[in-house]
Amino acid sequence: MSQTDHTASPGQLVTSNTYDWLQLQEGPLRENKQYEVHHSVFKPLDRYAHLSNDPAYEQERKSKHQQTQQKFEYVVSECLDSFKTYHIELSRIKAGSSGSYFVYGRDPQLGPLGVFKPKDEEPYGPLSPKWTKWMHRTFFPCFFGRSCLIPNLGYICESAASLLDERLGLGMVPRTDTIVLESHKFYDQMQTWLFLCGMEPRLQKKLGSFQLFLNNYMDAEEFLSKYPLPGMYRDQPSLNQQLSHRLHNKDQNCSTESQDKFEWTEVNLTKFRLELEKLIILDYIMRNTDRGLDNWMVKLVPIHKKKGISWEFHLAAIDNGLTFPWKHPDEWRSYPYGWLYLPVHMLAQPFSESTRRHFLPLLTSEKWWSESYKEFTSLFSRDSDFKIRMWRKQWAVLKGQAYNVVETLRDIRQGPLELVRRTRCLVLDEKMQVPLAVPILNTAINERIPVQAGSPMNLYSSAPVVNEVAHQRDDDHKHSMPQFASKTVIIEHLQVVTNTPVLTWC
Structure with missing residues (x-):
C-alpha cells in the first residue's frame, strides 16, 4: 500500500491520526505513555534549577x-x-541536491509562500531529479548515500528540526510540517516518454515536507561576502584597525560614508555572535551533516x-533534511559543520x-526530556517505514550530543571550539520496573495481628496447636498482603563512541 493512500486528501497535515496503520502500531504509542526518566545524566546546576520548571516558559511556548x-x-x-482554483503549478528549484519546489499562492508575482520537498525526491531517494545523484547511485553504489542516516527520512527530519527549534x-x-500535495510538475521517470508521445x-500526489518561505533574508555566503567579518581574509584589516581608521577619519572630519551604512562594530559582532551560538547548539544537538554557508x-x-541606527540580526536554519543520524559518522567522512570555517575570534570565545x-x-530538565521524547516519537512514527x-538509536545520538552541550556550558571557559572537540558519546535509555509508592504506615496500622501471637498461654500449648496457629497466620498473611503495583521508568547511562571516520576535513 502506498503511503499517499493513507491520507484523506491532498494538503492534509500528516499527523499520527492520519494513518490507519498507525493505530495498529502500539509500540510507539505505548512508549509515549511509559517514558518517565528516573535517573538522568543531565544534572541541573543549582543557580539555574529554579528556571527548569518555569511555567512562564511553557505558556509562552504554547502561545507561539x-x-x-x-x-x-x-x-x-x-x-x-491556488492549485485547485487558479491552476497555479509548483516550480522546481534548480539549486540543491534534491527535488524541491517553490509553492505559490493566488498571486505568483508576490513570490513563493513555501518550499515543498517530496519524500521520494530526496538527495538519496529513488526519484531524485539531479543527474549527479543518478550517476552517483548508478556508477558508484558502494560510496552512495550516508550510512549514518536512515534513507528517505529527510522530510521527517525537516519537520523534526522545526520541532527541536520550537x-x-x-x-x-x-515552521515545517509534513503534508501531501498534488502537481503536474513533480519529477516523473516517464516524463521523457510522455513528452515524445x-x-x-x-x-501526481506526493508526501513531503512543507516549509514556510523566508522573506528579506540572504544566505550566509552572500551576506559574508557583502559584509565580511573582521579578519576573515588576509588582506582585510582586523576590528581594532578598522576602529582606529574610523576614529582617525572622524577626527579629520573627512568621513564621507553615510551613517545608515552597516559596519562591523564591537556591539554588532556581539549581537551576531549571540545568534550564531544558538545556531551552533541547534546544529550540534541534531548532528547536522550538511551545514554550509x-x-x-x-x-x-x-x-x-x-x-x-542600531542593527539587529536574525539567523535562520534551512535545508535540515540530512540530520538526526542513527549513529555517529564513523566510516569515510566526518561531515564537519560549515560554521567552523568562520574566523577564529568568532568561535574561540566562551x-x-x-x-x-x-x-x-x-x-537539564527531566520533564522537558520526557515531553520531547513523546513529541519526537509521534513525529517520526508518521513514516510508513x-x-x-x-528510532531509539537516533534518540541516543541526540541525547549524547545534548550531553556534550550541557557539559560544555557548565564550564564558563569553554566555547564552540571546545564543544566540537569533545568525545562523541551516546546516552542510552534502559527500562526498569520499579514499585509504586507504598503506604507503609497505613499497611502497618491495618494489618491484623492474631490473638495467639500475644497470648502468653500459647507458649505452653501442644505442638499440633502451634502448627495450626502457624498455618493460620501464614494464610492470613497471604490474604492480607497488599499487591504492590509497579511502573516502567527510564535509567540513562553514558556510552563513549570510539570509532572515528578516516577523513576529518570533509
Whole structure:
C-alpha cells in the first residue's frame, strides 16, 4: 500500500491520526505513555534549577506554537486553493541536491509562500531529479548515500528540526510540517516518454515536507561576502584597525560614508555572535551533516533611534533534511559543520551567559526530556517505514550530543571550539520496573495481628496447636498482603563512541 493512500486528501497535515496503520502500531504509542526518566545524566546546576520548571516558559511556548500553527495552516490552505482554483503549478528549484519546489499562492508575482520537498525526491531517494545523484547511485553504489542516516527520512527530519527549534525556543527554523500535495510538475521517470508521445505530464500526489518561505533574508555566503567579518581574509584589516581608521577619519572630519551604512562594530559582532551560538547548539544537538554557508540565512534589521541606527540580526536554519543520524559518522567522512570555517575570534570565545542561561535549564530538565521524547516519537512514527529500534538509536545520538552541550556550558571557559572537540558519546535509555509508592504506615496500622501471637498461654500449648496457629497466620498473611503495583521508568547511562571516520576535513 502506498503511503499517499493513507491520507484523506491532498494538503492534509500528516499527523499520527492520519494513518490507519498507525493505530495498529502500539509500540510507539505505548512508549509515549511509559517514558518517565528516573535517573538522568543531565544534572541541573543549582543557580539555574529554579528556571527548569518555569511555567512562564511553557505558556509562552504554547502561545507561539498556536500562532505559528495557525499561520502555517493558512498558508497551506492558500497554496491548495491556488492549485485547485487558479491552476497555479509548483516550480522546481534548480539549486540543491534534491527535488524541491517553490509553492505559490493566488498571486505568483508576490513570490513563493513555501518550499515543498517530496519524500521520494530526496538527495538519496529513488526519484531524485539531479543527474549527479543518478550517476552517483548508478556508477558508484558502494560510496552512495550516508550510512549514518536512515534513507528517505529527510522530510521527517525537516519537520523534526522545526520541532527541536520550537522545543528549545529559538525561532531559527521556519515552521515545517509534513503534508501531501498534488502537481503536474513533480519529477516523473516517464516524463521523457510522455513528452515524445505528445502527452501531458501526469498528475501526481506526493508526501513531503512543507516549509514556510523566508522573506528579506540572504544566505550566509552572500551576506559574508557583502559584509565580511573582521579578519576573515588576509588582506582585510582586523576590528581594532578598522576602529582606529574610523576614529582617525572622524577626527579629520573627512568621513564621507553615510551613517545608515552597516559596519562591523564591537556591539554588532556581539549581537551576531549571540545568534550564531544558538545556531551552533541547534546544529550540534541534531548532528547536522550538511551545514554550509549556503543553507543558513541572515536578516539584517535596522532599528532607528534618536542617536542613530542600531542593527539587529536574525539567523535562520534551512535545508535540515540530512540530520538526526542513527549513529555517529564513523566510516569515510566526518561531515564537519560549515560554521567552523568562520574566523577564529568568532568561535574561540566562551559561550555567553545568556546562552548558558537559555539552554541549561531546558536540557537539564527531566520533564522537558520526557515531553520531547513523546513529541519526537509521534513525529517520526508518521513514516510508513518507522522502526522503533532505529528510532531509539537516533534518540541516543541526540541525547549524547545534548550531553556534550550541557557539559560544555557548565564550564564558563569553554566555547564552540571546545564543544566540537569533545568525545562523541551516546546516552542510552534502559527500562526498569520499579514499585509504586507504598503506604507503609497505613499497611502497618491495618494489618491484623492474631490473638495467639500475644497470648502468653500459647507458649505452653501442644505442638499440633502451634502448627495450626502457624498455618493460620501464614494464610492470613497471604490474604492480607497488599499487591504492590509497579511502573516502567527510564535509567540513562553514558556510552563513549570510539570509532572515528578516516577523513576529518570533509
